[in-house]
Amino acid sequence: MASSPLTPSSSSLLLAKKDVGFSSSSGATSLPIPAPDFKKMASKKILSATTRQHSKREPSTTGAVKTGMTMTEKILAKASEKTQIIPGENVWVNVDVLMTHDVCGPGAFGIFKKEFGENAKVWDREKLVVIPDHYIFTADERANRNVDTLRDFCTEQNIKYFYDIEDRSDFKANPDYKGVCHVALAQEGHCRPGEVLLGTDSHTCTAGAFGQFATGIGITDAGFVLGTGKLLLKVPPTLKFVMDGEMPSYLLAKDLILQIIGEISVAGATYKAMEFVGSTVESLTMEERMTLCNMVIEAGGKNGVVPADNTTYQYLQDKTTVPYEPVHSDGQARFLSEYKFDISKLEPLVAKPHSPDNLALARECKDVKIDRVYIGSCTGGKTEDFMAAAKVFLSSGRKVKVPTFLVPATLKVWMDVYTLPVPGSGGKTCSQIFEEAGCDTPASPNCGACMGGPRDTHARLNEPQVCVSTTNRNFPGRMGHKEGQIYLASPYTAAASAVTGFVTDPREFLQ
Secondary structure (H helix, E strand, O other): OOOOOOOOOOOOOEEEEEEOOOOEOOOOOOOOOOOOOHHHOOHHHHHHHHHHHHHHOOOOOOOOOOOOOOHHHHHHHHHOOOOOOOOOOEEEEEOOEEEEEOOOHHHHHHHHHHHHOOOOOOOOOOOEEEEOOOOOOOOOHHHHHHHHHHHHHHHHHOOOEEOOOOOOOOHHHOOOOOEOHHHHHHHOOOOOOOOEEEEOOHHHHHHHHHOOEEEEOOHHHHHHHHHHOEEEEEOOOEEEEEEEOOOOOOOOHHHHHHHHHHHHOOOOOOOOEEEEEOHHHHHOOHHHHHHHHHHHHHHOOOEEEOOOOHHHHHHHOOOOOOOOOOOOOOOOOEOOEEEEEEHHHOOOEEEOOOOOOOEEEHHHHOOOEOOEEEEEHHHHOOHHHHHHHHHHHHHHOOOOOOOEEEEOOEHHHHHHHHHOEOOOOOOOEHHHHHHHHOOOOOOOOOOHHHHOOOOOOOOOEOOOOEEEEOOOOOOOOOOEOOOOEEEEEOHHHHHHHHHHOEOOOOHHHHO
16 A cells, blocks of 8 residues: 555655744744743743743844744734734734624623623624524524524614525525525635634634635634624734645545645644645635635634735735735745645545545545545535536446535625536536536525534435535534444535545546
8 A cells, every 4th residue: 555645755745744833934043042842842841942032032122133924913913003012922813804603693692792791782793794694594493593692783783784584485586695605705805915804603714715814713712893893813924835736637626625634633733824825825715725725623623824926916905995914924034834845746545434534545535435425514515626526426427326515605606606607618617517427406505514513414424324525524413313334525525425425535536
């Protein structure tokens, strides 16, 4: 058997991992303090080390040279109205956008009213974005009540950006409804470089693809932000991931982030920023960068971030008129660790049950018989994800051998599935290719079965089945049944597996 990309060998993807403490990544002379070995130190000692550096490099107004900062540090420094901050420091941050949805919104609104008063007003009605998306198309009364609670609060507060749904029998009859919050935030222009975006959902980190600080918070913190527009945050240290090499045609960003999580584990980036750079990252589209940042939370990360560039600016051209200020890491910025990858050597991957870091090559799992395939969610339900799946179905020329569920993330994605021609298809749309392949009809846009949900949720795992999914988590019970087995994969691998009925390396159809 060929070696795994995690095994040190001539084919190993990881070129180098450098524990640099808080020394500069540029090769210049580091601070006059020995770089501590963070692997052997408790978190308390890490804070002590950063404090010691801070005392020797105290910012001043007398022209003293300041220490370089990472993107994340720069964004938080600006948001806290400071000229200099360091990892471990607690700062009061001004929030640019707060997002909440039907699962956490009611609780956050309740805490806000309890602490600030029944008649209190939110700090800024145009900076709160409310997006029902999780448990929408269900007969569950409590789930429906949550959406009603959102509506009542937003009407009372005159919230500008409330993407409501009233007629659940036909999502198209709701002019304001969007779908999955993390994709809708980007499509509606709420993601902007240099800003701070907080959300009551762990995958809020998706927005880091736009060069901003984006992270998930709890309902208590959200209640406080609703009343003040501020939040106390600890500045995270930054891990740097340098990805170079030409991206093989059979890989997608899902493979990249699965590789990283497999490399560092689900706890490897706990309360750390993950900054993605390199020629491979620069070549990615915005949707692919969103996939990359989406799953940093599965590595324990506080936030993920990709430097804004022309790809970012072009995407935002018709999305927002709000001015923004991109930031980039200084040449002398200090990174806790640096990982280097040669992406040209990477093969298609899956995360086996029951953890996102249970990594394996797709071809090593070719004997795993599956019961269904799920393509959707904030991770794998974007337009380009469905285009990728359609490409595999088209190339294979076969019908699927297992039920294949398709859940577009948003209304816009759903429309793209039915209207955009797939390159090389002779003008066919994704929906036509899916129908010819025998897939399930694309469902109403929402989070679907990614988080299980009520028993009548579309495509929920109600039986102990094996599923290949483009979602983000595969813990027991994540998609429904506690004995279900979920293999996380890219849309390429998911579609290839649907065609064969086994976990399948997409190169079987793409080469």
